[in-house]
Amino acid sequence: MNFRSLEIVVGKxxxxxxxxxxxxxxxFEGGITLNIYNRYTVFDRNQVAVRKILVGAIVTKVEEExxxxxIIFGEEIKxxxxxxxxxxxxxxxxxxxxxxxxxxxxN
Numbered sequence: 001m002n003f004r005s006l007e008i009v010v011g012k013x014x015x016x017x018x019x020x021x022x023x024x025x026x027x028f029e030g031g032i033t034l035n036i037y038n039r040y041t042v043f044d045r046n047q048v049a050v051r052k053i054l055v056g057a058i059v060t061k062v063e064e065e066x067x068x069x070x071i072i073f074g075e076e077i078k079x080x081x082x083x084x085x086x087x088x089x090x091x092x093x094x095x096x097x098x099x100x101x102x103x104x105x106x107n
Contacts (some may be wrong), residue, residue: 004069005096005104006062006069008032014073022089024056025107037090039082045075054079069094 009028019042025035042054057073058068064070071079083093083106093106 038093039087
């Protein structure tokens with residue numbers, strides 16, 4: 001897994017977000033982009049799925065489990081990205097682009 005690569009977004013503010021199902025993406029300050037091609041869900045603190053606008057939210061934590069990655073924004077919002085085999089809808093699960101660094105791909 002490339003989990004450690006995602007640590008670069010901790011403390012970063014979301015400046016743009018596209019929550020299109022299985023083709024979403026987040027743009028963070030500093031030009032960092034995360035494209036998400038797998039199934040994902042955004043929850044509020046009551047675990048209710050929401051299509052809430054993430055612009056302005058700051059990443060406070062990134063967690064990894066065997067089949068999921070969680071991106072946590074403060075105490076209010078959590079994004080869960082499904083990394084199971086049946087969640088794939090593209091040749092890759094996610095793509096992280098950080099200016100000046102190599103592109104990181106999750107397959």
